[in-house]
Amino acid sequence: MIVLEWLFLTIAACDAAEPWQLGFQDAATPMMQGIIDLHHDIFFFLILILVFVLRILVRALWHFHYQKNPIPQRIVHGTTIEILRTIFPSIIPMFIAIPSFALLYSMDEVVVDPAITIKAIGHQWYRTYEYSDYNSSDEQSLTFDSYTIPEDDLELGQSRLLEVDNRVVVPAKTHLRIIVTSADVPHSWAVPSSGVKCDAVPGRLNQISISVQREGVYYGQCSEICGTNHAFTSIVVEAVPRKDYGSRVSNQLIPQTGEA
Amino acid sequence: MAEAQSDKTPSLAEDYLLEKEKQDVATKPVEVKEVESAVTASSVEGATDKVEETPAAAAVEESKEDAPAPAPEESTEASSASPEDSTSDTAPAAAEESSETTEEENSGDQEASEETPDIKLETAPADFRFPTTNQTRHCFTRYIEYHRCVAAKGEGAPECDKFAKYYRALCPSDWIEKWNEQRENGTFPGPL
Ligand SMILES: [Cu+2]
Numbered sequence: 001m002i003v004l005e006w007l008f009l010t011i012a013a014c015d016a017a018e019p020w021q022l023g024f025q026d027a028a029t030p031m032m033q034g035i036i037d038l039h040h041d042i043f044f045f046l047i048l049i050l051v052f053v054l055r056i057l058v059r060a061l062w063h064f065h066y067q068k069n070p071i072p073q074r075i076v077h078g079t080t081i082e083i084l085r086t087i088f089p090s091i092i093p094m095f096i097a098i099p100s101f102a103l104l105y106s107m108d109e110v111v112v113d114p115a116i117t118i119k120a121i122g123h124q125w126y127r128t129y130e131y132s133d134y135n136s137s138d139e140q141s142l143t144f145d146s147y148t149i150p151e152d153d154l155e156l157g158q159s160r161l162l163e164v165d166n167r168v169v170v171p172a173k174t175h176l177r178i179i180v181t182s183a184d185v186p187h188s189w190a191v192p193s194s195g196v197k198c199d200a201v202p203g204r205l206n207q208i209s210i211s212v213q214r215e216g217v218y219y220g221q222c223s224e225i226c227g228t229n230h231a232f233t234s235i236v237v238e239a240v241p242r243k244d245y246g247s248r249v250s251n252q253l254i255p256q257t258g259e260a
Numbered sequence: 261m262a263e264a265q266s267d268k269t270p271s272l273a274e275d276y277l278l279e280k281e282k283q284d285v286a287t288k289p290v291e292v293k294e295v296e297s298a299v300t301a302s303s304v305e306g307a308t309d310k311v312e313e314t315p316a317a318a319a320v321e322e323s324k325e326d327a328p329a330p331a332p333e334e335s336t337e338a339s340s341a342s343p344e345d346s347t348s349d350t351a352p353a354a355a356e357e358s359s360e361t362t363e364e365e366n367s368g369d370q371e372a373s374e375e376t377p378d379i380k381l382e383t384a385p386a387d388f389r390f391p392t393t394n395q396t397r398h399c400f401t402r403y404i405e406y407h408r409c410v411a412a413k414g415e416g417a418p419e420c421d422k423f424a425k426y427y428r429a430l431c432p433s434d435w436i437e438k439w440n441e442q443r444e445n446g447t448f449p450g451p452l
Binding site: 108110117138143171174179198203207208246 | 382384385391392395398399425428429430431432436
């Protein structure tokens, strides 16, 4: 089992950081899948280049050792080799840039109209989430705060510094618009499994559009130094089936409308 | 090998489109989707909308019979959707195939609508004026559009409701509160 884990062959989906993790968390959105694929594609060529360069380096060290070869050859110019070693390294980044930019811009693009909008507002040091699609007035809205559970209050099985008291509930397989902003200092809303890391800047609304492909609980942390409790500003996204989402929201909404 | 098939295989975006949206994209003309166009988009959408609006409907059959009676709030939608319904009534066998898929969706919607009459997954559409990550102006513009609309059409005009929905979906409630205050004091910075 441990060997399997070393080889990144865990069976269960990995949606939170685990000890000594080296690889990615499993993708929950097409965006993250694209990121992982790009990473793997580039890494293949990166390792080829690394092996090639190391080979040249070791050969040079070996053959031009000062004891073995006290007077090296006095060749200081070679036009052909100089052209080659200039052209090729400058072409390679271009070939890396093409898929990289394609992915970057496709992540920005909003392909279809989103079905729901969720506002994630960063505070020192908690997060407020607003579901305002169902409002009929400016005052009434489904809003809740999400605090990290302190270490002493953790129950067995909960992740330290990751679990929060109120999770963001989103419908799975639905196009979401998440508006990220902050009420005080810059924060960042980051959920690795969904391929999202979006700065929360006061006075500015940043939009990310994602579509979570499978139900599950996804963990993330604040990714912009925001003060003393930066480490205690986690994010938990819970993706539920669409119809469950409806009942979850209305259950929370109805008591509120009763009050208002 | 893979290249030979590449024109058939869908792109990443197409691959991950949801079933309902695939139909929408196929039928919908390429234009910015306003609420009006969403109403007339396709018969499938019209049918599902109708069912969602009549929460008491127990089955699709019943909702079709109910269809001639216009929904109270959106009469334009009922009038535009009714010809499609009449055709499906006259040719039930032909509609059989398409209604199978809609029935699946409707059953899901109905289950939700029985418990939750309010919840309809709908929000401000993507706006071509604001294609970037930064949506600050989107929210501000929708807020102004609403209040201009109210100023022009009068308080409580039904055509302004969608702008209210949009700005409430996009703007943080703190901002709305602040702007409302500023409007009362006459210090609102935008062109109203
Ligand atoms: Cu932080």
